[in-house]
Amino acid sequence: MKKLRKARVERKQCIRCGKSLSHETLVRGVKQCEKCLDYQHRRKLGQIHSKVNTTYFYNRQYKKDDIKRKKLGEYMVKHRITIKDLAHHSHLSQRTIQRILYTESNYSKKTKESINNYLGKELL
Numbered sequence: 001m002k003k004l005r006k007a008r009v010e011r012k013q014c015i016r017c018g019k020s021l022s023h024e025t026l027v028r029g030v031k032q033c034e035k036c037l038d039y040q041h042r043r044k045l046g047q048i049h050s051k052v053n054t055t056y057f058y059n060r061q062y063k064k065d066d067i068k069r070k071k072l073g074e075y076m077v078k079h080r081i082t083i084k085d086l087a088h089h090s091h092l093s094q095r096t097i098q099r100i101l102y103t104e105s106n107y108s109k110k111t112k113e114s115i116n117n118y119l120g121k122e123l124l
Contacts, residue, residue, distance in 0.1 A: 091114060
């Protein structure tokens with residue numbers, strides 16, 4: 001990306017989208033077009049959020065062959081429950097949920113109860 005931005009500066013293009021820049025923009029020393037500057041400003045203010053949602057339980061391998069954890073994973077996929085949602089509603093961190101699903105970590109009774117209470121089933 002650094003090389004791409006450098007090449008775009010040399011060709012007098014916007015470093016983000018690649019559109020050619022006007023002469024007055026170049027005189028001011030700005031290396032982005034107005035649209036990209038506006039987007040960047042709104043993103044900093046929190047008006048635009050990331051479109052990527054990588055918290056779904058997809059395409060990860062189990063490190064432990066534990067039937068209960070497989071059931072939890074399959075239940076989450078079937079009902080479109082994200083790790084983020086499960087963590088929020090069970091008052092746990094996302095990292096804790098990931099550890100339960102993907103690693104051989106131990107978890108407490110309190111953690112087990114909070115997950116099962118949210119899901120309404122005994123899956124752990």
